[in-house]
Structure formats: C-alpha cells, structure tokens
Amino acid sequence: xxxxxxxxxxxxxxxxxxxxxxxxxxxxxxxxxxxxxxxxxxxxxxxxxxxxxxxxxxxxxxxxxxxxxxxxxxxxxxxxxxxxxxxxxxxxxxxxxxxxxxxxxxxxxxxxxxxxxxxxxxxxxxxxxxxxxxxxxxxxxxxxxxxxxxxxxxxxxxxxxxxxxxxxxxxxxxxxxxxxxxxxxxxxxxxxxxxxxxxxxxxxxxxxxxxxxxxxxxxxxxxxxxxxxxxxxxxxxxxxxxxxxxxxxxxxxxxxxxxxxxxxxxxxxxxxxxxxxxxxxxxxxxxxxxxxx
Amino acid sequence: xxxxxxxxxxxxxxxxxxxxxxxxxxxxxxxxxxxxxxxxxxxxxxxxxxxxxxxxxxxxxxxxxxxxxxxxxxxxxxxxxxxxxxxxxxxxxxxxxxxxxxxxxxxxxxxxxxxxxxxxxxxxxxxxxxxxxxxxxxxxxxxxxxxxxxxxxxxxxxxxxxxxxxxxxxxxxxxxxxxxxxxxxxxxxxxxxxxxxxxxxxxxxxxxxxxxxxxxxxxxxxxxxxxxxxxxxxxxxxxxxxxxxxxxxxxxxxxxxxxxxxxxxxxxxxxxxxxxxxxxxxxxxx
Numbered sequence: 001x002x003x004x005x006x007x008x009x010x011x012x013x014x015x016x017x018x019x020x021x022x023x024x025x026x027x028x029x030x031x032x033x034x035x036x037x038x039x040x041x042x043x044x045x046x047x048x049x050x051x052x053x054x055x056x057x058x059x060x061x062x063x064x065x066x067x068x069x070x071x072x073x074x075x076x077x078x079x080x081x082x083x084x085x086x087x088x089x090x091x092x093x094x095x096x097x098x099x100x101x102x103x104x105x106x107x108x109x110x111x112x113x114x115x116x117x118x119x120x121x122x123x124x125x126x127x128x129x130x131x132x133x134x135x136x137x138x139x140x141x142x143x144x145x146x147x148x149x150x151x152x153x154x155x156x157x158x159x160x161x162x163x164x165x166x167x168x169x170x171x172x173x174x175x176x177x178x179x180x181x182x183x184x185x186x187x188x189x190x191x192x193x194x195x196x197x198x199x200x201x202x203x204x205x206x207x208x209x210x211x212x213x214x215x216x217x218x219x220x221x222x223x224x225x226x227x228x229x230x231x232x233x234x235x236x237x238x239x240x241x242x243x244x245x246x247x248x249x250x251x252x253x254x255x256x257x258x259x260x261x262x263x264x265x266x267x268x269x270x271x272x273x274x275x276x277x278x279x280x281x282x283x284x285x286x287x288x289x290x291x292x293x
Numbered sequence: 294x295x296x297x298x299x300x301x302x303x304x305x306x307x308x309x310x311x312x313x314x315x316x317x318x319x320x321x322x323x324x325x326x327x328x329x330x331x332x333x334x335x336x337x338x339x340x341x342x343x344x345x346x347x348x349x350x351x352x353x354x355x356x357x358x359x360x361x362x363x364x365x366x367x368x369x370x371x372x373x374x375x376x377x378x379x380x381x382x383x384x385x386x387x388x389x390x391x392x393x394x395x396x397x398x399x400x401x402x403x404x405x406x407x408x409x410x411x412x413x414x415x416x417x418x419x420x421x422x423x424x425x426x427x428x429x430x431x432x433x434x435x436x437x438x439x440x441x442x443x444x445x446x447x448x449x450x451x452x453x454x455x456x457x458x459x460x461x462x463x464x465x466x467x468x469x470x471x472x473x474x475x476x477x478x479x480x481x482x483x484x485x486x487x488x489x490x491x492x493x494x495x496x497x498x499x500x501x502x503x504x505x506x507x508x509x510x511x512x513x514x515x516x517x518x519x520x521x522x523x524x525x526x527x528x529x530x531x532x533x534x535x536x537x538x539x540x541x542x543x544x545x546x547x548x549x550x551x552x553x554x555x556x557x558x559x560x561x562x563x564x565x566x567x568x569x570x571x572x573x574x575x576x577x578x579x
Contacts, residue, residue, distance in 0.1 A: 006476040009476045009479070009480070010476060013379070013382045013386045013387065014382065014387070016375045016377070016379050016382065017379050017382045019375055020375060020379050021398065024398065027405070027410070027413045028405075030413055030416075030417050031413060034416070085309045086313070088305065088306045088310070089309050089310045089313045092303075092306035092309070092310045093310065096303055096306060096307070105314050107565070107569070108317040108318075109314070109317070110565045110568075111561060114504070114562070114565050115504070115557070115561045116504030116505070116506065117506065118534050119554045119558055119561075121534075122324075122534055122538070122550065123323050123554075126327055126551070152316050152320075155316070159313065183295065183299055184299065185298070185302050209404060213404075213406035213407070213408070215406070215408045215507050216407075216531070216535065220535065242408075244409070245408050245511070248411065248415050248416075264409050264412050264413075268405060268406065271404040271406050272401050272405065273404075275400070
C-alpha cells in the first residue's frame with residue numbers, strides 16, 4: 001500500500017474521531033453553558049422550603065420536584081414489575097429450557113427488544129382504553145399503566161443479561177454443588193445466581209436508566225405537564241423527560257426555558273452515571289446496550 | 294416433599310417465561326385488532342399507499358413511512374463512515390490510551406437520553422440549518438438525520454469495536470510478522486474478518502433510527518407531505534403516533550395510528566430476522 005493512501009486512511013479515522021467528539025461535546029457543552037446558571041436548589045424546590053417539600057407538607061409549584069418525584073416513583077414501580085419476571089425468565093431459559101424452546105423465546109424477546117418504544121406506549125394506551133371500557137371507568141392512562149408498559153420495554157434487557165450471565169459460568173462451577181448432592185434448584189439459587197450477580201446487576205442498572213430516560217412510552221400512557229406529586233396508582237403524574245419535551249415546545253418565558261436546560265442537565269447526569277456504571281460492572285455489554293429504540 | 298418444591302419452582306419459572314413471551318404476541322394482536330376496521334373491505338391498499346388528509350377521509354400513512362425511511366437512511370449514511378473511522382481509531386489506528394478514553398466516552402454516550410438530543414437539536418442545530426437552507430423553519434429531514442446520526446453512532450462504534458476485538462490475535466500477529474503497517478492490518482486483516490459484525494451493527498443502528506420518536510418529533514418538522522428534498526419537513530411514523538394519539542377513540546383517524554404501529558412492528562421484526570440471518574451464517578463459517 002502506498003504511503004499517501006495510508007496517511008489518508010489514518011487521517012480519516014482521526015477526523016471521524018474529532019467529529020464525533022466535537023458533536024458530543026457541543027451537545028453537552030451547549031446544555032451546560034446555557035443551563036449552569038439555573039443549577040441551584042430553587043430549580044428543584046422553587047419557593048417552597050426544602051424540608052417542607054421533601055416531607056410533602058407543601059406543594060412545589062415552580063420547581064422540578066414533582067417531575068423528579070414522578071420519575072423516581074415510575075422507575076421504582078416499573079423495575080419492581082420487571083425484575084422478578086425478567087430474572088425468572090432468564091433463569092428458565094438458561095437452566096431449564098430445551099434448545100428449541102429457548103430458540104423460539106429468544107426470537108420473541110429479540111423482537112420485543114426491537115419494538116420502538118412508541119409502539120409499546122401505543123399498546124399501553126390502547127390497553128388502558130380497553131380497561132376503561134370493559135373493567136372500570138376509573139382506569140385511564142395513569143402511573144400504573146405507564147409502569148407496566150415500561151416494564152414491557154425493559155423486560156428483554158433483564159432476561160438477556162440474566163441468561164447471558166448464567167450461560168457464561170464455567171462448567172466446574174456448575175458441577176461442584178451437584179457433586180455434593182445438591183438438587184438442581186439448590187444449585188441455581190445457592191451457587192449459580194450468586195456467581196452471576198454482577199451480570200444481572202448490570203442488566204438491572206440498564207433497565208433503571210432506560211426507564212428514567214424514556215419519553216415515548218410515558219407520553220402516551222399518562223404523563224402530564226402539571227400534576228404535582230403522584231397521589232395514587234391511578235393518577236396522572238409528571239416526569240423529567242416529558243417536562244423537557246414539554247418545555248421545548250411550550251415555554252413562554254426565558255426563565256421557563258432555563259428550567260428546561262436545568263432539567264436536561266439533571267436527567268443527562270442521572271442517565272450517564274447509570275449507563276457508565278452498567279458498563280463498568282460488565283465489560284461486554286454492547287449487545288444489550290444497543291437495543292434501544 | 295423436596296421434589297414437589299423443585300417442580301413448583303420450575304413451573305413458576307416456566308409461567309413467567311410464558312407470560313413474558315406472550316407480551317410480544319399480545320402487542321401485535323392488539324395492533325391488528327385495533328387497526329382491523331380500517332383494513333377490511335379493500336381499504337387496506339388505501340391505508341398503506343394513500344396520502345394523509347383526514348378532511349377528505351383519507352388516512353393513508355405512506356408519507357410517514359417515506360419520512361421514517363428517508364430520515365433513517367440518511368442518518369445511517371452519515372453515521373456509518375464516521376463510526377467505521379472511530380472504531381478503527383479505537384481498535385487499530387489511534388494511540389492505545391486515547392483509544393481507551395474514546396471508548397469510555399462512546400459508552401457514556403449510550404446513556405444520553407433521546408429527549409436531550411431533541412432538546413439540543415431545537416435550540417442548537419435547527420437555527421444552524423435554518424441559516425444554511427436560507428429560510429424555512431430549519432426543521433427538516435436533514436436536521437433530524439444529523440442529530441440521529443450522533444444518537445446511533447455509539448451503537449455502531451461499540452458493535453464494530455466488539456467485532457474487531459473478536460478477530461483472532463494470531464492473524465494480527467501474522468500480519469505484524471510480515472511487517473504490515475497499522476493501516477495494512479486494518480484494511481487487509483481486521484475489516485475483512487469483521488465484515489459480518491459490521492453488517493449486523495449497521496442493521497441494528499438502522500433499527501434504532503427507525504424506532505426513534507423524540508428526535509423526529511421535535512426537529513423533523515412533522516409536515517404530512519412526502520418530503521421532496523432533504524431540506525423539506527417530514528413526519529416519521531413514530532412521531533405520527535405521538536401526534537394523533539389525542540384524536541377521538543372511535544374515529545378512523547385514531548384507528549390509523551395502529552396501522553403505523555403495525556408497520557413499525559414489522560420493521561422491527563424484519564431487522565431482528567436480518568440480524569439473526571447474518572449472526573447464524575457467521576457461526577457456520579467459523
């Protein structure tokens with residue numbers, strides 16, 4: 001190969017790297033440059049006292065507190081639905097299922113992982129309309145519906161990480177307890193699961209990050225611009241990502257827009273920390289992380 | 294007693310597997326069931342190739358399908374060369390240490406929420422495109438595609454990098470032994486051996502671009518015409534769902550978004566099948 005061409009290829013690769021870094025730093029830098037002045041406790045709590053807000057004594061009207069609380073409640077609920085089912089499914093597929101059953105279900109979960117989140121949101125919405133008509137008039141798009149739809153969204157991550165973590169265990173780890181007379185179940189719960197905990201944890205963290213950042217599902221299933229702290233499972237709620245979306249099109253004053261920048265910085269920091277942690281725990285996570293639509 | 298417990302646990306695990314597996318089917322079933330009134334009686338053709346003008350009773354989703362495909366193809370076209378360059382930098386060409394840092398940064402990028410891309414798009418990219426296109430709102434196919442290309446590049450870079458790393462070290466040692474330069478190693482050894490991984494990464498990134506809602510919704514402009522150029526405003530299927538959701542439950546307009554859901558579902562299935570096709574042939578040849 002001739003030297004000029006080699007130089008050209010190397011130069012191209014440096015150029016690409018600089019372009020990508022340039023894009024990322026202009027995106028994050030832009031947010032911080034515009035929004036750093038909004039970062040103080042007033043951004044979150046508005047004019048209400050911090051302690052009063054945290055103890056739910058007074059409502060916060062002009063701060064992000066209700067949105068942050070909504071996101072937290074939503075994430076906890078979705079993950080609470082998804083973790084038991086996801087991990088149980090992962091265990092079954094890795095340890096019990098035969099080849100053909102496993103192949104079939106893997107196909108299903110790959111498809112589920114690839115379905116755009118807005119379609120899952122649409123399903124959640126249609127489901128709530130269905131329940132409203134046939135079960136109870138009290139049901140409409142709400143926290144409960146959103147959390148179930150989000151649980152569907154993150155289920156494939158949990159299943160896949162659990163399955164991969166169990167599959168990756170070396171053969172001697174599998175056989176030790178069995179040789180001592182443990183049953184299959186004891187082997188799974190006392191040996192295999194504790195050994196694959198880091199892989200499963202990375203899946204849980206990814207699921208949390210995915211729930212926190214998702215906007216498409218919740219905007220169809222019950223999130224609203226102003227609702228205060230969520231009062232019940234059947235009430236509508238606020239969430240950070242939706243707040244950002246809402247402000248971007250509906251802001252009326254520069255101050256309002258500034259809270260949008262502040263909210264973006266908070267959400268960005270939260271998600272980047274979560275995803276980096278997941279990558280830190282498990283090195284080869286690419287296969288799970290790219291499925292995000 | 295113990296045997297009973299073992300079976301009970303196994304049954305419980307099987308049950309949760311069946312429950313989670315059925316979700317995939319239930320979602321498609323729901324889409325089909327809700328869109329059914331629109332699809333019957335020869336109207337199916339009208340829906341998928343017609344134009345969108347609810348005033349005249351025409352609920353075709355063709356402009357949105359074209360919008361989705363245009364935005365996704367363009368973003369992949371922009372992002373693919375850039376991702377190849379970056380992963381070559383990480384894997385072969387760049388200094389080892391900066392490569393590692395770059396990989397860290399790209400991993401962090403996977404955590405940037407899509408709504409942030411949209412938000413920054415509105416206030417940073419849209420004014421720039423407005424200036425370049427001299428006039429118009431600045432919200433167009435190219436605006437969304439540029440932002441999306443940043444959004445999908447971590448998918449490609451990390452996936453390409455993984456497949457670069459899977460090229461057997463002995464091949465690289467052999468190339469080194471023959472006195473190959475870094476660029477020669479990349480072009481003659483690494484890239485040909487990672488070809489399938491590259492194709493799979495490309496398909497997956499395309500899938501991410503197809504499924505994205507927020508970027509298209511916020512900065513593509515959302516007009517319901519078929520875009521004539523990259524500076525035209527367009528509406529993606531995903532954005533269409535988000536915009537029409539507020540319509541009356543019983544209206545045909547509302548039912549038509551389930552046809553959009555079905556199209557997106559089928560795209561997703563095609564992508565998974567495409568990936569599996571390449572992944573399985575990959576295993577056989579090795």
